[in-house]
Amino acid sequence: MKEAVHKDNNWTICEECQGRGKKSRRLNKKVRLDYQNALEQFEKTNGEGIAPLKPKAPLYNCLKCSGSGLIPAENAPAPNPDYPHVAIIGGGIGGVALAVACLHRGIPFTLYERDNHFEARSQGYGLTLQQASKAIEGFGIFSLNEGVVSTRHLVHTPEGKVVGEWGVRKWIHSDERTAPKRSNIxxxxxxLRLALLEQLGDNNAVKWGHQLLDFKQSEDKTIDLRFEVNGEIKNTKADLVVGADGIRSVVRTLLIGEKTPLRYLGCIVILGICPLSALEDVESELLDSATVFQTANGNERIYMMPFTSDSIMWQLSFPMSEEEAKTLSSLGTQALKEEALKRTQWHSPIPQIIQATNTEQISGYPVYDRELLQQELLENNGPITLIGDAAHPMSPFKGQGANQALLDALTLARGIYKGCKSKDFWKENGLRKSVLTEFESEMLERSAVKVKDSAAAADFLHSEIVLFEADHPRGSCLKNK
Structure with a gap:
């Protein structure tokens, strides 16, 4: 990521590209003529066959904002009352990201979080920004001081034999000419959550301690929301409600019930964070804070990545019945650590890392997702929608949950900005027609392949496939079949 030139500045959208970060080039003459000819031929057949698709104009990065969609501003844009007021339910990464994207566009919002403060409970361990490593600039974040870029990825057998290697260092060593298009951070x-929250200015930007109880649409088409706050009931209104409240989303349950219940993926995950300082007597090139490695035996699989510049995160997973997984996770962190040690007496430095991990930095849980959400379940519910894990929860094995939540947030904010410039228009036509139908269609189509691939990974990463000798990510061979 490039260094931030205006690190402490406020941001507003770039008028050149309307905050999209990209501009459209005009279709060339040949493409336009080919489409017109195909359309004429189709019309001559009285609509028989398949109509030609109208070609989309090619996009290029806006030069004024360098593709971020944002430019520095003296002050954050004031909320524009012509835009709908957005109630964002959930202060995790997706919810905070949506709040930030609304802030930059002058879209009024209120961000509600059930926790009483930022550190109230664990918000997960580490994540890898893939597609979102570029999209994060769309939130005014041009550098992540806490981010670590990996340049090498290795796959081992339990004995330490390398059966796969890729990354910048591999390509450079093999004189590969093609450079990677992006870096995984x-x-x-x-x-990351804190970096996003800092964009909002202060801690008061979040309504902490607000547990959503229910909502209903009123006669004026606004949404009445009811929260429990410090044991008392609080009522409020919004034009648009966005559920960003995770895999066990209250908004989703209130909206569609249990039509798509949690789906167990057949395995448990145990996570831990170990400071490198606890490994003073362990020497390994794998602990250079720039290497990601995984080791597997066809059943158990451990994945290790830099957590910070001076710590490493590990993720052990293995098949287990749902009841056994629930029982193990309920026994506490010491039991999880003992189980992890028992299953990973493998090559160095794996046993040493797990042994050196403090039990306070260990957690474990059964892995779930949900059946793909169909847009029909949302389209009759008025101005209410879902993003992130509330919309498309997935297993952690492809590292896509946070990436998709960030893309959801940016896409929705851009859709509101584009579709609601005229208050009379969105009030008359409704937010579903103005924004939500198009947004949900794009979001569900984009995320569907990630949900499917993540579910598939829960199977193949715990099978012999992971041990195939190949210098590319595990599972790539499946896509070539």
């Missing part, structure tokens, strides 16, 4: 989930 590893960062603690809370560090």
């Amino acid at each position: 590893h960062i603690a989930r809370q560090s």
Whole structure:
């Protein structure tokens, strides 16, 4: 990521590209003529066959904002009352990201979080920004001081034999000419969440301690929301409600019930964070804070990545019945650590890292997702929608949950900005027609392949496939079949 030139500045959208970060080039003459000819031929057949698709204009990065969609501003844009007021339910990464994107566009919002403060509970361990490593600039974040870039990825057998290697260092060593299009950035989930919260200005930007109880649409088409706050009931209104409240989303349950219940993926995950300082007597090139490695035996699989510049995160997973997984996770962190040690007496430095991990930095849980959400379940519910894990929860094995939540947030904010410039228009036509139908269609189509691939990974990462000798990410061979 490039260094931030205006690190402490406020941001507003770039008028050149309307905050999209990209501009459209005009279709060339040949493409336009080919489409017109195909359309004429189709019309001559009285609509028989398949109509030609109208070609989309090619996009290029806006030069004024360098593709971020944002430019520095003296002050954050004031909320524009012509835009709908957005109630964002959930102060995790997706919810805070949506709040930030609304702030930059002058879209009025209120961000509600059930926790009483930022550190109230664990918000997960580390995550890897993949597609979102570029999209994060769309939130005014041009550098992540806590982020670590990996340049090498290795796959081992339990004995330490390398059966796969890729990354910048591999390509350079093999004189590969093609450079990677983007870098994967590893960062603690809370560090990214804090970087986003800082864009909002202060701690008062979040309504902490607000547990959503229910909502209903009123006669004027606004949404009445009811919260429990410090044991008391609080009522409020919004034009648009966005559920960003995770895999066990209250908004989703109130909206569609249990039509798509949690789906167990057949395995448990045990997570831990170990400071490198606890490994003073362990020498390994794998602990250079720029290497990601995984080791597997066809059943158990451990994945290790830099958490910060001076710590490493590990994720052990293995098949287990749902009841056994629930029982193990309920026994506490010491039991989880003992189980992890028992299953990973493998090559160095794996046993040493797990042994050196403080039990306070260990957690474990059964892995779930949900059946793909169909847009029909949302389209009759008025101005209420879902993003992130509330919309498309997935297993952690492809590292896509946070990436998709960030893309959801940016896409929705851009859709509101584009579709609601005229208050009379969105009031008359409704937010579903003005914004939500198009947004949900794009979001669900984009995320569907990630949900499917993540579910598939829960199977193949715990099978012999992971041990195939190949210098590319595990599972790529499946896509070539």
